[in-house]
Amino acid sequence: MKIKVIFLYAIALGALVFILNWADYKFYIRDFKIESYLLLVALIFTGLGAWLAYSLVNSKSKKYVQSSRKLSHAISDHKEIQLSEREMEMLLGIAEGLSNQQIGEKLHISLSTVKTHNSNLFVKLDVKRRTQALSKAKELGILSHSIEESHLIR
Amino acid sequence: MKIKVIFLYAIALGALVFILNWADYKFYIRDFKIESYLLLVALIFTGLGAWLAYSLVNSKSKKYVQSSRKLSHAISDHKEIQLSEREMEMLLGIAEGLSNQQIGEKLHISLSTVKTHNSNLFVKLDVKRRTQALSKAKELGILSHSIEESHLIR
DNA sequence: TTGATATTCATACTTTGGTATGAGTGAAAA
């Protein structure tokens, strides 16, 4: 993946140089000052750099999560329910009292993705709501026990 | 902080243009091809863009953490929170994973009433969502980690 | 009696949560 990114990056750079070079001889861009060139290039590659960094941050998050994957699996293995690392993170976010929007911001993913993960999580836990997911996850030992007294409601 | 970043960024850009301009007339950089300029600028501003994006992502995370801390402090500030009996029952129902409708059916009250109790509960706990109410109630010790204390609730 | 509090309920409205569907990507296994 990184190779692909670098490759595309190189192509973009080369293309830009080529286009400018071509425009240089074909048109009157020579009339512009060198500063104009530099400004344009600076802006474009600032954007590219920003995008590159953002992509790297996202992939870093992935790798970080993967390291905790084994842990999650080890926990949930006992209960025959296999939660993916993302689903586990949804559960933790919900337990923190975060909204879907906030969970997405925390993990640098969109609201849509959070909702998708939640849906899959709820199917696996066989629940309909996030609060229900919490209580069930605690029953299953996926989340630490806090509320066992809920049956006392009358 | 963002303003600071943008300011530094603008300075860097201006400085680069100035330096190149100066070097252009003082030395023999004209001998270099325009591609060399572009490549240099592209690389530098790619780095700057990447750094910028990384900073922004980090500042987001920081802000998130800060808000959480303020929340925690706010919790310890309010020592005595008196929940009414109904509000406590709302809390337990929520912890059980029940919907507002289900809580109402269980307590033989209307959905409207449940919502009203919830609103009052959320104001007292200074939260916005039911899941947040859960986590905060646990921090406050209102929702206990053991069964014994739950008897006191009833 | 008056005031404070808790409880109940409703209506209208906004926000958030959740479902359904479809689709694209990347990594790893078969």
Add this chain to the structure above:
DNA sequence: TTTTCACTCATACCAAAGTATGAATATCAA
């Protein structure tokens, strides 16, 4: 290489949650 799985994202739509406002009743203390 193809398949499988986890992850990502979007759009549309429906359900639930939450807010705001107003109001009625009952209890208890001042």
